[in-house]
Amino acid sequence: MEFTFNTYALILIVCGALTLFLSYYVYKKEGGAVRWFGLMMLSNGIWSVAYGFELASSTLDQMKFFTNIEYLGIATLPINWFFFCVELSGQSKWIKSNRNIALFLIVPVITILLEWTNKYHHLHYKALHLSLESDFPMVAIEPGISYRIFTAYFYILLAIGGYLLLVKFRKADAIYKKQNYSILIAALIPWIANISYLLGFRPLGNLDVTPFAFITTILLIFLGIYRFKLFDILPVAREKVLELMQDGFMVLDKHNRVIDYNIAFKKYTGDLKSNEIIGREISEIFPGETFLIKSITENRSGKSELVLQTATGTFDIEADIRYLNENKLNNEATIVKFQDLTNLRHEARKIKEQADELQELNQLKDRIFSIIAHDLRGPLVNLSEVLKMIANDVISIDEFKDILPTLSKDILYTTDLLENILHWSRSQLKGYGINKEYFDLKGMIINEIDYHLPSAKAKDITIIQDVFPGQGVYADMLMIQIVVRNILNNAIKFCNPGSTIEVYATYSRDGHMVLCIKDNGIGMSPEFLANLFDGKSVSSRGTMNEKGTGLGMVVCREFMLRNDGDISATSTLGKGTTFYISIPIEEKILADV
Incomplete structure (x- = not known):
């Protein structure tokens, strides 16, 4: 292979090689959005290096060879960008299963196969020829149906990813503004570059500036990683932590308006929708909680217990109010944590009821033993003594007849007592059906x-x-x-x-x-x-x-x-x-x- 290196080729090769090296470092750093960003760098690195060697080539066959390599990066770059945006925006449920990822990869795989086998069907390129209009030879293409389908697929993924980022960053806190701007600006650069190329606005002839644009995009995001600690204080991670918390949190500005909250807080707001909470004053959300509102209005930090009556139910709450006016903050803010004590109170009441019930059963048991020891023993002892007296001829038959009604009552009482004790005892057995x-x-x-x-x-x-x-x-x-x-x-x-x-x-x-x-x-x-x-x-x-x-x-x-x-x-x-x-x-x- 023969190469004639020019400025554009060298820029792409050097930047692409650096991107390939950094992609391995970033990929090994963490998982989630960071890993997809590393794969996106890998795709861009392959595209840039191969396109650099294509620009340094002088024959059409050699250019086609490097174009085939380029498509390993071109076809996978939009899908990696899309996955990166999905993870960054907190919608990772879309790509949790391998099946979903495989469905997204169908178009890139087919596109690569069609490009590699184009000479047999010409579906991707209708024609390729060598252009000598610029300072160095370049490939001029006539796109086919497959090329146009992939271009549409390319833009759809870029658009969806950009939309997810835009929606997510609109809801993000002010402390993430620098991160947000760096990513959004970076996302616009490839759009501008590729649209210009497809519309025919090509100041450099047939030179495709899209890989240059993606290099700029990746450098901006890479800058965000280290300059603004993009993935160290990732908004998604912060929100994941808050969403996993069972305690409700809300943040109020100096006018006592809600500027942020987590999912657990939503259950205390009744029928209010998510878009109706932000911007509302605390007095509008909890109109009947005068003590809570007064504590927040007077900037009193501390804990207080209250009962919240909402459309979704009644909650026993411990509200922990923290008023922040430190010099580190540009604006005053109040953070309120709502700890739901309803279940704890219910369990405490249940335990107390069980303890009271157990105490009553123990008292009843003691009473039954007392009855058995006294009331049951007395009639039996009397009967035993009378029988002994009869056997020893101490009393006559007439005397026995006189005391017989009393003995009969004692025996009837004893029978009733034994029956009741037996029935009660059986009812207390766990397996008694x-x-x-x-x-x-x-x-x-x-x-x-x-x-x-x-x-x-x-x-x-x-x-x-x-x-x-x-x-x-x-x-x-x-x-x-x-x-x-x-x-x-x-x-x-x-x-x-x-x-x-x-x-x-x-x-x-x-x-x-x-x-x-x-x-x-x-x-x-x-x-x-x-x-x-x-x-x-x-x-x-x-x-x-x-x-x-x-x-x-x-x-x-x-x-x-x-x-x-x-x-x-x-x-x-x-x-x-x-x-x-x-x-x-x-x-x-x-x-x-």
Whole structure:
């Protein structure tokens, strides 16, 4: 190969070689936008060096050879510029997958293949000939369809990349202005140079000044890297950090207008759109937060807690205000950090509720052990002593008959106590399940009334039921049976002779059947009623000195909650008590959300 080096060729070769050397250094420096910038330098270096040798060549074949090498840089330069702009503007999601990158590379690969094989189809160049119009030989081209398609592709990528940079830099902070200007000016230079070449404005003949323009572009951006620390304090990196923060940040100017914020802050602004936040005064964004606004207006730095009411919800917030008026800053500014304490407060309340519940369970457990140790032991010991006395002929049969009613009451009390303790204990087991089914409420009520008729007749108490047949409910029948049994047993216990107990059912609006058990017995005081279902109430004796365990209502409440129901009571001292048992009518269907 023979070369006749001229000024333009030497400039391109030297600058191109320097660009190739720097491209390796930049590529190894970091990832992201910096790496794409290194690849862009590589493409430009290949184009410049090869075009320099083309300009130093004197034969058409030798020029074609270097043109083929040039296209390795020409075809990849716009795509590397586009990827660089995408990363720099924070839109890296477009090129995260190898599939997307491969799609973008289709046109450059096809263009290179068409240029290399042009002599077989002439799709890229219709014709190539040697021009001697200038001071040195150059190639004159007649573009083909492939050349025009690639040119359009070239400009589209340059335009999209430039638009991304322009949009991004318009939103960037003032501290990045020098960086922004250097990149935007650098991006315009290849446009001007290439458009001039394509429009025929060629003061140097057939000399393509585009590679010279790209060298200038790269030098300007390279200057930005070291002079303005372009990639050390990259705006994208700053915004990525702020966007990853869960705490909200906003920056106010000296007029208390929002000039910057992060994504986490957006949730506190209600229905305001992103373009409606910048420029608004803090009083417009949080009109009801007088304390926050006053602290900011008076330039008071510090932390304060507040509750923000927004269209998207209520937030417990700790606002950390920092007023900046240091000499290093040209303008005064206020930075406010919003730390969302809603979940922390919720978890704290939840932990406290669990602690209170655990304390109540421990107190109830202690009470149950106390009952077992005292109330359960006493009747059994009495029964054991009576049996010993009978076996030793200490008492006669007639004397035994006299104490038999008392023993019978003790045994009945002991049975009820054991049943309630057993049912409560089983309900507290983690693996204890329930067997919900549809059953006839009236049939179950009749069976329970029949069970209690002997004890009701003994006190001359009348039980009236008015539950319509066919009223079905959906629950664990055994559990509801235990609840009804406890309430009927209590009603009989606390009714005077000659009283009446009414049992009836009504429908509620929330899809439940409400079973009511009403008596006109001695009733309960408001204090006793308030602690009826939590196990804190002290058991009292019935109208004929019947003993109670104090656990029955705890079991009833536990069973009703587990059946998606409820239980409540109203009572007036001296007039009677009414219990309301709310039972689901149908199976509860959980909708998929």
